[in-house]
Amino acid sequence: MRIGIVANEPSGDQLAASLIRALRELRPEASFIGVAGPRMQAAGCVTLVDQERLAVMGLVAVLRHLPEVLRLRRQLGDYFLAQPPDLFVGVDAPDFNMTLERRLRRAGIPTAHLVSPTVWAWRPGRVKGLRRAVDLVLSIFPFEEPFLREREVPVRYIGHPLADDIPLETDRAAARQALGLPAAGPVIALLPGSRASEVGLLARPFLETAAWCLARRPDLRFVVPLVSPRLRALFEKILAESGLGPRFALTPTNPATADGGPPRRGEAIPATTSVLVLVDGQGREAMTAADLVLSASGTATLEALLLQRPLVVGYRVDHLTYWLVKTLKLIKVPHVAMANLLAGEELAPEFLQDRCRAELMGPALLALLDDPPRVAAIRATYARIHRDLRRDASLQAARALLELVPGG
Numbered sequence: 001m002r003i004g005i006v007a008n009e010p011s012g013d014q015l016a017a018s019l020i021r022a023l024r025e026l027r028p029e030a031s032f033i034g035v036a037g038p039r040m041q042a043a044g045c046v047t048l049v050d051q052e053r054l055a056v057m058g059l060v061a062v063l064r065h066l067p068e069v070l071r072l073r074r075q076l077g078d079y080f081l082a083q084p085p086d087l088f089v090g091v092d093a094p095d096f097n098m099t100l101e102r103r104l105r106r107a108g109i110p111t112a113h114l115v116s117p118t119v120w121a122w123r124p125g126r127v128k129g130l131r132r133a134v135d136l137v138l139s140i141f142p143f144e145e146p147f148l149r150e151r152e153v154p155v156r157y158i159g160h161p162l163a164d165d166i167p168l169e170t171d172r173a174a175a176r177q178a179l180g181l182p183a184a185g186p187v188i189a190l191l192p193g194s195r196a197s198e199v200g201l202l203a204r205p206f207l208e209t210a211a212w213c214l215a216r217r218p219d220l221r222f223v224v225p226l227v228s229p230r231l232r233a234l235f236e237k238i239l240a241e242s243g244l245g246p247r248f249a250l251t252p253t254n255p256a257t258a259d260g261g262p263p264r265r266g267e268a269i270p271a272t273t274s275v276l277v278l279v280d281g282q283g284r285e286a287m288t289a290a291d292l293v294l295s296a297s298g299t300a301t302l303e304a305l306l307l308q309r310p311l312v313v314g315y316r317v318d319h320l321t322y323w324l325v326k327t328l329k330l331i332k333v334p335h336v337a338m339a340n341l342l343a344g345e346e347l348a349p350e351f352l353q354d355r356c357r358a359e360l361m362g363p364a365l366l367a368l369l370d371d372p373p374r375v376a377a378i379r380a381t382y383a384r385i386h387r388d389l390r391r392d393a394s395l396q397a398a399r400a401l402l403e404l405v406p407g408g
Helices: 010-026 038-042 059-082 094-106 126-133 144-150 161-165 172-179 196-216 229-242 283-289 299-306 319-327 338-343 358-369 372-389 393-402
Strands: 002-007 031-036 045-050 087-091 111-114 136-139 155-157 187-191 221-226 276-280 292-295 311-315 350-352
Touching (some): 002 010, 002 094, 010 031, 010 038, 010 393, 031 038, 038 045, 087 094, 136 393, 161 393, 187 196, 196 292, 229 276, 299 311, 299 372, 350 358
Parallel strands (some): 002 031, 087 111, 111 136, 187 292
């Protein structure tokens, strides 16, 4: 069995990797090829395109990269038509994947889409295109299934794979030790996004917010996970240009060795004296280690919820995209963060566009830090939602997908 699968961004990479592992359990001989990030590749998927080339966000960023994105999509379609898979799965990224799915489905290739497009939130007209594009939508949130069924879209609610992957209880102390963070004292995780366009817009206000908080709480420490070397280099460039570096005392030390070098094999990573610690990947570990999270809107807010970490959400898009969204009233939901949509209320304060500023986000973070009863109530709500989303999603998805394949 040969399965084509395309995931354009790190959040999709996580979901698709879990799906690949589940499919391999049911069909060990299955092979996978498409657009894959590092997790998918580790699970055995061959990638035809570097995932980062497709991970663009916002109207201006998309327009700037549009010729290349369209060319890559056309080439992927040509490849799959020349070498038809038994099944094609598009993972999220509906504007890219639905066109590809529709082209392949017209050629008789079974198609599915993992993660329902947010037609319930904005651009509901896409439902018609979704009906034409896929044989099945795999929905990961409970409110999506009735919405799509009413509109005659074939759908199956599977729960969320991340809810299965993330345990109901996590070990903060172990995460801090693994990342070289102090065992005691408050830690805030900064997650400025998984795309270059997001980091370019959010790194500076997130750093300014960290500096604002640090000026009032010198005991704070910050950890920043960056999903790739490219994004780490971009973040470091913005940090250097901001002039804020000296405020964070970036002087990592290693008291476990006399020469200040890395720990020897088998030794625990010692705590660092850095106020701001950058780590490669390890977003989940960074949030586990933290008391609070300052995050871009996206899958990271769901991960924070599943880890029961109170959070503040900051987000910006380019001005043209924001103007179009506001003018055309494209967003139909009261919140942008999935954590808030699932909770049904704004437990995570949202600071969007011009409100994504240190003097607003900083007080919101410190207010959470200084209100243990509020934090306890938020964590209880998040724990309940986590339990509700645990449904062995990847296995359910794998079984549903195999039903689409003749003889599967």
